[in-house]
Structure formats: C-alpha cells, structure tokens
Amino acid sequence: MAQITAAMVKELREKTGAGMMDCKTALSETDGDMEAAVDWLRTKGLAAAAKKSGRVAAEGLVGISASGQAGAIVEVNSETDFVARNEDFQSFVRTVADLALANDGDLDTVLACGYPNSDRTVAEEVTNLVATIGENITIRRMAALSVDQGAVAHYMHNKVADGLGKIGVLVALDSAADAAGLAQLGKELSMHVAAANPQALDVGDLDPALIERERQVLIEQARDSGKPDNIIGKMIEGRLRKYYEQVVLLQQTSVIDGESKIAKLLEARGKELGGEITVGGFVRFALGEGVEKKEDDFAAEVKAAAGI
Numbered sequence: 001m002a003q004i005t006a007a008m009v010k011e012l013r014e015k016t017g018a019g020m021m022d023c024k025t026a027l028s029e030t031d032g033d034m035e036a037a038v039d040w041l042r043t044k045g046l047a048a049a050a051k052k053s054g055r056v057a058a059e060g061l062v063g064i065s066a067s068g069q070a071g072a073i074v075e076v077n078s079e080t081d082f083v084a085r086n087e088d089f090q091s092f093v094r095t096v097a098d099l100a101l102a103n104d105g106d107l108d109t110v111l112a113c114g115y116p117n118s119d120r121t122v123a124e125e126v127t128n129l130v131a132t133i134g135e136n137i138t139i140r141r142m143a144a145l146s147v148d149q150g151a152v153a154h155y156m157h158n159k160v161a162d163g164l165g166k167i168g169v170l171v172a173l174d175s176a177a178d179a180a181g182l183a184q185l186g187k188e189l190s191m192h193v194a195a196a197n198p199q200a201l202d203v204g205d206l207d208p209a210l211i212e213r214e215r216q217v218l219i220e221q222a223r224d225s226g227k228p229d230n231i232i233g234k235m236i237e238g239r240l241r242k243y244y245e246q247v248v249l250l251q252q253t254s255v256i257d258g259e260s261k262i263a264k265l266l267e268a269r270g271k272e273l274g275g276e277i278t279v280g281g282f283v284r285f286a287l288g289e290g291v292e293k294k295e296d297d298f299a300a301e302v303k304a305a306a307g308i
Contacts, residue, residue: 002032016041039213043220058140058288060084062168064154065097071152071170072100072144075285079135089137090161092129096122096139097163105144140291143283145172150280151179153186157194169193170283177275185269185277188256193284198249201279206248214243249282 004027012023012034018041026044030036060077061084076093083089095116103109115125122139130137145152150173158166169190175182200206218239222232245251250263260268262279270277 042217058291061093061164062285063093063097064163064168065101066154070146071154072105073168073170074100074142075140077138077140100142105142145170145281147172147174150175151182153190155190166287167194168285172280174280175275175277177273181273192255195255196252199247201249
C-alpha cells in the first residue's frame with residue numbers, strides 16, 4: 001500500500017477542487033495513483049473538472065513569428081519570470097521564432113542553424129545566453145503552420161512585447177475568401193483557441209485513449225444512477241457528445257459571440273466572404289504547461305542547514 005502524503009493530497013485537491021478528506025480517500029482507494037484518483041473522484045461526482053489542466057510552472061516566454069500564409073510559435077523557458085523582462089532574452093526568443101518560421105518549426109534544424117550576427121549556432125547561443133544572463137535557458141518546443149491559399153492567423157495573450165507573451169496561438173485557414181474578412185475571422189478564432197483550449201480540431205483527431213478514459217468514467221457514473229442498461233447506453237453517448245463540445249474545436253461554442261458552433265460559424269462566414277473556409281490546423285502554447293516546477297520546502301532547507 002502506497003504511503004499517502006500531505007503533498008499528494010494537496011496536489012489532487014488543486015487538480016480537482018475536491019475536499020481534502022475526499023482526496024485522501026481517493027488516493028487510498030487507488031493506491032496513490034494520481035490519475036486514477038482523479039477518475040475515482042469524478043465517478044463519485046466529487047470532481048467537476050473534465051480534464052486535468054497543466055500547472056504553469058516554468059518561466060520564460062512564448063514567441064510568434066508570422067507572415068501571411070505561414071506562422072511559427074516557440075516556447076523558450078528560463079528559471080525566473082525576471083528573465084522574461086530582459087531585452088537580450090526577448091531578442092533571443094524573437095530570433096528563434098523567426099528561425100522556426102524559416103525552417104518549418106523543426107527544432108533540431110533550428111538548433112543547428114547559425115545564429116544571426118555571430119559565429120555560433122543557435123544551440124551554442126543558448127549556452128552563451130546562459131553565461132550572460134546567469135540562468136538556465138532551454139528552447140522547449142516549436143511548431144509551424146502554413147497554407148497554400150488563405151492565411152495563418154495568430155494571437156498572443158498576456159503580451160509583454162510585440163510577438164512575445166504567455167499564451168500564443170496559431171490558426172491556419174484554408175480559403176480563397178476575401179482576405180480582410182478572413183483576417184478578422186482568424187483573429188476571432190485565435191482568441192477563441194486561447195480561451196477555450198481545444199484538444200483537437202475534430203473528433204477523429206482526439207487520442208483514442210483519451211476518449212476511452214472518458215467513456216469509462218461516464219460508464220461508472222451512469223451505473224451509479226441505477227438506470228437500466230439500455231438507458232445507460234443512451235446516457236453515455238449523450239454525455240460523450242457534451243464532452244466533445246468541450247474539447248473539440250469545431251464542436252465548441254464560440255467564446256466571441258457565445259452562441260455559434262465553430263463549424264457553423266465557418267460555414268456562415270464562408271458564404272459571407274465568398275469562399276469555403278476550413279481550419280487546416282491550430283497550435284496553442286501556454287507557457288510552462290505540463291512542466292512541474294520543484295517546490296522548495298523552506299522549513300526542510302532550514303533544518304538541513306542547521307544539521308537537524
């Protein structure tokens with residue numbers, strides 16, 4: 001039997017919003033398995049969250065470089081938020097974003113590229129920047145989108161400077177529709193993706209394991225209702241449709257107008273602007289998502305320093 005620590009209970013409570021004792025019980029019932037404990041709480045109706053949100057722990061900046069029918073996005077991490085305000089660091093992130101745009105968002109290729117106005121590669125410039133700024137710095141990830149016709153729209157939330165911020169979004173729109181109208185739609189969709197955080201473009205793009213996990217939770221919830229099997233089947237399918245409306249971009253309700261499904265919005269705007277509009281893809285980077293930052297135990301540090 002795994003030992004259930006206060007830190008584990010705290011983490012589960014932060015993930016789910018459930019009560020402390022319920023979190024402790026869930027961890028005990030699942031032998032300390034955090035993900036299983038989240039599902040246990042959900043089947044008991046004690047956790048409202050439908051998905052785990054990555055805790056923003058890493059610092060640094062998200063950068064975007066875009067030009068008409070192409071765009072690139074990068075995340076460069078540092079140890080402290082103070083570095084994000086450093087002009088050298090900001091210039092580095094912009095340069096890396098430009099190189100990502102020129103190299104189709106391939107991280108290995110970018111790291112091997114020559115860094116502008118120096119005799120160093122990008123990877124070597126990282127080392128140089130670490131020595132200059134005095135903090136560990138890493139290029140964590142990058143991506144790029146392009147279209148043959150249409151536009152790649154972008155949006156930066158919590159912007160700290162041009163093209164730099166905390167949450168960045170690219171949305172590729174394939175269309176021969178009016179350019180000005182397409183640009184406006186792209187801006188709206190980019191803002192929607194930043195706010196709604198869809199996990200996939202369409203249902204078919206969702207990870208099958210994610211769908212199966214959701215289905216199993218819904219099955220357990222439905223069984224607890226005491227309804228007959230034929231009713232349970234309908235309940236599960238109905239709740240899965242609701243789940244898709246939460247995590248699939250084309251089935252989400254626009255956060256801009258609060259009523260239109262994104263798929264219907266694209267159809268309507270296509271008619272208005274004189275050409276069919278499809279979303280070729282989207283990328284959303286939130287600074288530090290999925291990166292767990294070590295939490296320092298100040299009391300333990302004092303004890304260690306005192307030799308206790």
